Amino acid sequence: MIETGEILQTMRMIQEENFDIRTITLGINLLDCSDPVPSRCAERVYDKICRVARDLVATGEHIETEFGIPIVNKRISVTPVSLICQGDPIPIARALDRAARETGVNFLGGYTALAQKGLTLADERLIASIPEVMAETELLCASVNVASTRAGINMNAVREMGEIILETARRTADRDGLGCAKLVVFANAVEDNPFMAGAFCGVGEPECAINVGVSGPGVVKVALEQVRGEPFDIVAETIKRTAFKITRVGQLVAREASQRLGIPFGIVDLSLAPTPARGDSVAHILTEMGLEMAGAPGTTAALALLNDAVKKGGVMASNHVGGLSGAFIPVSEDIGMIEAAAKGALTLEKLEAMTCVCSVGLDMIAIPGDTPAAAISGIIADEAAIGMVNQKTTAVRVIPAPGKKAGDRVEFGGLLGFAPVMPVNPYGNDAFIARGGRIPAPLHSLRN
Amino acid sequence: MTKALISVTGLDSTGIIARVATRLAELNINILDITQTILGGYFTMMMVVDLDGAQMDFDAINQALQPVRDELRMAIHMQRMDIFDAMHRI
Structure with missing residues (x-):
């Protein structure tokens, strides 16, 4: 029989720590x-x-x-x-x-x-x-x-x-x-991603499939509050345990949806997806680890640990894991990221570094409306290079907000949130982007 | 067996357990386990029940508890036990 404490823990996760199933796709x-x-x-x-x-x-x-x-x-x-x-x-x-x-x-x-x-x-x-x-x-x-x-x-x-x-x-x-x-x-787009805006049903997929995306950065944050000052071994272990519990519920929901709809279960995506609500922030997990703001030195290491521990905990809890599985770092959809970007603690360049160690990429970032097309292409090329060389999915979802300049604010509403407009490096790259053609696939030996 | 957790919380008064249990008996829902305490003046009860005896689906049972909610002015939530089993048992 389940103990009262366990029941209360689950209820607390849902009612107070914003634990939810982000999507059935x-x-x-x-x-x-x-x-x-x-x-x-x-x-x-x-x-x-x-x-x-x-x-x-x-x-x-x-x-x-x-x-x-x-x-x-x-x-x-x-x-x-x-x-x-x-x-x-x-x-x-x-x-x-x-x-x-x-x-x-x-x-x-x-x-x-x-x-x-x-x-x-x-x-x-x-x-x-x-x-x-x-x-x-x-x-x-x-x-x-x-x-x-x-x-x-x-x-x-x-x-x-x-x-x-x-x-x-x-x-x-x-x-x-x-x-x-x-x-x-x-x-490196994946075929079974349940998260928007990048979800599509790849050609290797069955006729139809149920893919479920879990969430719960608030639950991880609260769990880490209990291990303040402890070494990273304990931090990683705590995240793994929490991710396991979260993912088990995702698996349950996926199985139920699959049975009731008569549609095969595809995957559970383990991503920690934030929302602009307080207590539902990936950035606040990073600050709970000891950083003053997301973007402070150490942020990439903290995110690498988080991303890996989420996968390790989650993968044991579901019989099929897929999609983008990891930690998402959208700016406008995460109150901690919004605050860090508004204060200048978090820059586009730091975000780019962070995308090397997490899913997915430069996400929901407002940039000045007069940003040249070549600069946006350059940002895409940089992200694509990170994905290509590191054999991981990366993505760019930037919003060149019309009429807005760095420091202004844009509002998208709902889960899409709001965001400060972040400055883009002003130096030109027209000749680089004008070349066109293909950057060849990388060599996968002699890895350095 | 379809097990559900029914949680009952609110201001304490006489006869809460009796009222809830009577309604469940009327619906032919068997109570498997009960824990109850007073937390900071608030009555808090958790019941594990078996829904299989009831001749109605989950939503209908939930609806059938509404008169008890209204009468006792208590928050009464029902959810399947599977979520707790999934999270806490391998």
Whole structure:
């Protein structure tokens, strides 16, 4: 029998420490919806999603009630649209957005192109349509994979994405460039990621699958409060134990959702995903380890420990772990990161260093609206290089906030939060970005 | 067996356990375990129950407890035990 203390601990985690299941994401294969006529393809896409995901939200809500654990988001990820789209992708984008509304999900991801080696005609059309689609749709998320460890970095795509991000911001200028919050540029994108904006259902995935993302930075922070002053061995052990408990609940929810929907269980993503709420911050785990602010010297080491311990604890608690698993460090979605960025403790360069040791990358960072496209491409290239060389996923989700300059503040609302506009290194890189071509895949011997 | 935890918290008064237990008996829900204490003047009770005897689903049972909540003015939460087992037992 479970002891009273254990019951109370679980209740405290949920009620006071913001423990929740961040998302149940239903991956749906759309390869069979392809059609040379865009309107027909759009119709098939809409019909299939509405059919497969009909009970997703209601089932998620039932599980929430029965188990007493909040499930913050119910989402859908689909096959990268560039793979099913034989003509104009915009009707399909509209169909996806309508399907998302019809099924009641919070977001739908998969307006995606996989362009690490080169661009197909469909990739080109899809990428070119992103600014319009991000302005026009509400729930659709876009992603473009521009690099991988095996293919290298597609610098043509990197150059183009700088322009696309700027244009997306311009088209959503009335909402502080919100369109860019739904657009992520990847290196080594994963096929089973349940988190937005980068979720898509990869071609190696089954017909459909339930992928669950857990959360709970507040729980880890509170656990670490009990071991103040102890050596890092104890810190790592405490994080592992906590991650284990959190992930077990994620596994339970994934299993229940899978059984009730009759859809195979895919993976549990172990990511510690923060929200702007106080007590739900990854940055505050770092400060609990003894740093005055996130960004202080030692931050990268602290994050490396956290990221690794979360994985070690979580991997024992679930029979399939995948997605982006680790610690997320979005700026606008984490109150500790927001405070550190506003005070200047945290810079873009420090964030870049942090992305070397955690999932995923430069995330939800507001930059000045007049940042040149080449500078954004340079930021993407740097992140892609980190991902490519270190065989890990990295990503860039920056928002060049129209009309805003460094030090101003942008508001996205809800889970997307708010953020101080961070300065970007002002020195030019036009000639570098103008080159285009591909940066070759790295050698994986002689590692130094 | 579908086990659930029912937690009852609020200002202490006479007959809380009796009222809750009576309602559960009416619903044919068997009580497996009870712990109860007064924490800082607040009545706190946790019951582990077996829902299988009730001829209704989880939501309906939860609804059927509403009159007791209203009458006693207590917070009564019900959740499946699986979440505690998952977190604390391997």
